[in-house]
Amino acid sequence: MKILISTDIEGVAGVFHAEQVRAGNGEYERARAWMTAEANAAVQGAIAGGAEEILVNDSHGGFRNLLPDGLDERARLVLGKPRYLGMMGGLEEGCDAVFMIGYHSRSQGRGILAHTINSFAFARVLINGMELGEAGLYGALAGEMGVPVILATGDDVFISETRDTFLGAEWVQTKVAHGQGSGVTLSPAASRRAIAAAAETAVRKLQSKAGSSSDPKPVPFRIPAPIECRLQTQSAALADLFCMWPTLERVDGVTLRFTVDSMQSAVRTLNSLAAMSFMLR
Ligand SMILES: [Zn+2]
Numbered sequence: 001m002k003i004l005i006s007t008d009i010e011g012v013a014g015v016f017h018a019e020q021v022r023a024g025n026g027e028y029e030r031a032r033a034w035m036t037a038e039a040n041a042a043v044q045g046a047i048a049g050g051a052e053e054i055l056v057n058d059s060h061g062g063f064r065n066l067l068p069d070g071l072d073e074r075a076r077l078v079l080g081k082p083r084y085l086g087m088m089g090g091l092e093e094g095c096d097a098v099f100m101i102g103y104h105s106r107s108q109g110r111g112i113l114a115h116t117i118n119s120f121a122f123a124r125v126l127i128n129g130m131e132l133g134e135a136g137l138y139g140a141l142a143g144e145m146g147v148p149v150i151l152a153t154g155d156d157v158f159i160s161e162t163r164d165t166f167l168g169a170e171w172v173q174t175k176v177a178h179g180q181g182s183g184v185t186l187s188p189a190a191s192r193r194a195i196a197a198a199a200e201t202a203v204r205k206l207q208s209k210a211g212s213s214s215d216p217k218p219v220p221f222r223i224p225a226p227i228e229c230r231l232q233t234q235s236a237a238l239a240d241l242f243c244m245w246p247t248l249e250r251v252d253g254v255t256l257r258f259t260v261d262s263m264q265s266a267v268r269t270l271n272s273l274a275a276m277s278f279m280l281r
Contacts, residue, residue, distance in 0.1 A: 001203065002053040003046045004095040004147075005075070006087045006138070007039045009060040010104035010113035011154030013174040013191035016181055021060065021113065034188045035060070035102055036070045041192035042101050042151070043072040045199025050207055055095065059087035060102075084264070086271055087138045091145050097206055097218070098142050099199060100152040103162075105177075106133025111157030112177045117270055121277035123254070124232040127266065128223055135162045136221075137270070141263045143220035150202040150218045153195055155183065168205070168218035170198040227266045230257045231273070237280055242273050 009021050012035050020031040039056050046054055054075040058066045063081040071077055083089040088098070105111025107123055116122045116133050125132055127140065135158070139149045152162060153172040163171065172194045177183045186194070206218060233239045236253040243250050248258050260266050 001051045001097070001207065002055070002093075002095045003051045003097055003099060003203065004055050004057060004088065004090045004142075005039055005042045005046070005099045005101055006057045006059045007035060007042075007066060008087070008100075008102045008104065008134070009035045009065060010102065010115075011158060011174055012038050012102040013186045013188050015102075016112055016175075016183065016185070018113070018181075023061070023065075032065045032067060033070065035065060036067045037188060037192055038101050038153070038195055039066060039075075040070075040072045041195040042099050042199045043075045045196035046099070046203050047074060048196070049200040049203030051203050055090040055093065057087065057090050063089075082271070082275070084268060085141065086267055087134065088141050088145075091142060091147060095147055097148055097150040097203070098139075099202070100135055100139070100149055100154075101195065102174075103135050103152055103154040103158055104133075105155065105158040105161055106131065106136075109133075109157055109161065110177060110179065111161075112155050112175055112180065112183055114157070114180060118274035118277060119234075120281060121234060121238055121274055122231065122270070123234050124230075125270065126230040127263075128228055130223075133158075133161065136165050137263070137267055139165055139221045140223045141267050143222040144263045146220055148206075148218040148220045150206050151195075151198055153191075153198075165221050166218065168216040170202040170205070172198045223263060225261050226259050227261065227263060228257065228259045229266050229269070230255060231270070235280075238277055241276060241280060245273075
């Protein structure tokens with residue numbers, strides 16, 4: 001069994017402030033070590049549960065936060081951008097399941113450091129009428145490739161908005177959000193212990209034959225094509241810029257839409273728009 005561990009930083013225990021997730025300061029250097037340690041806890045648990053091969057994907061910002069020399073040597077690391085599959089980079093190799101570690105809730109919500117892909121550019125993303133955050137968008141990308149999300153970790157807001165998306169998954173609540181920049185966290189050590197235990201359970205459950213109605217087997221999260229994406233931007237100037245792209249249709253001052261034939265195309269389009277947005281920063 002081969003597992004992809006996609007690792008973001010905003011949902012990691014101990015992380016609350018923008019400085020902790022932005023390179024170039026001491027706070028970040030400590031936070032990226034906690035992020036690496038939570039990834040390692042997931043590796044350890046997956047192997048204890050029977051996984052034979054592990055890829056760890058660095059899924060935050062520039063996709064180069066995890067410390068390669070701190071990574072469990074039983075895993076390989078997916079680093080750097082751009083990459084077509086973004087936070088799911090590594091699935092090209094073929095994987096049986098995905099873990100989402102250190103994830104966060106979507107933009108406009110009340111979770112810690114909540115945003116969707118790019119906090120400067122995107123206010124809301126709806127796919128076929130469903131509002132999704134990063135977990136939903138990338139979970140649907142994995143689902144399109146036939147791969148279920150079997151473990152996800154982050155704050156309580158993240159879990160409550162995502163739980164129904166990944167039926168049968170295991171969850172670890174690392175923090176309780178009191179707002180964008182405040183709340184209550186597990187200690188990093190307690191968080192790592194909980195993640196390792198849940199990772200082991202998740203891999204064992206995927207390998208076992210039967211689920212039950214109270215504890216179903218995980219299934220891929222699939223959104224049938226065509227994929228209509230409605231995107232609300234953070235400003236009208238961003239919508240002006242994005243609609244330079246001729247296949248994007250303006251709906252109103254801050255809303256545009258496009259239709260594509262796959263989640264991969266939708267995610268690639270969103271990531272291209274996020275890159276374009278740097279022009280207006
Ligand atoms: Zn992030």
